[in-house]
Amino acid sequence: MPVSKRNLQLILRSLSSVSFPLAGSIVVIYTLSGQTRRVAVIATLIAIVGHVYHSTTSHRELDSSEEVAASNPFKGLNDDSDSTDFD
Numbered sequence: 001m002p003v004s005k006r007n008l009q010l011i012l013r014s015l016s017s018v019s020f021p022l023a024g025s026i027v028v029i030y031t032l033s034g035q036t037r038r039v040a041v042i043a044t045l046i047a048i049v050g051h052v053y054h055s056t057t058s059h060r061e062l063d064s065s066e067e068v069a070a071s072n073p074f075k076g077l078n079d080d081s082d083s084t085d086f087d
Contacts, residue, residue, distance in 0.1 A: 007056065014055040015048070022048070 003011075015022070025044045032040055 010056045011052055014052050017055075018048075018051060 022044075025040070029037055029040045029044065
């Protein structure tokens with residue numbers, strides 16, 4: 001499945017938003033060795049993939065509800081079914 005230009009932009013924007021923690025992870029991984037380094041690399045890769053997946057899917061959900069948000073940005077924020085009445 002080819003990656004569209006829009007999806008590539010979303011992925012790059014997602015990675016750029018966590019560039020400082022990624023740089024920190026690289027420094028820590030560089031200082032580790034053996035099995036500990038392997039675990040750190042795997043954990044970092046899982047975190048990166050999870051972050052990119054979450055940010056791109058949530059962005060798609062936002063795109064699909066863009067029309068609703070444009071008409072009322074606070075729709076659904078004050079849902080009375082979840083609130084507690086203190087009167």
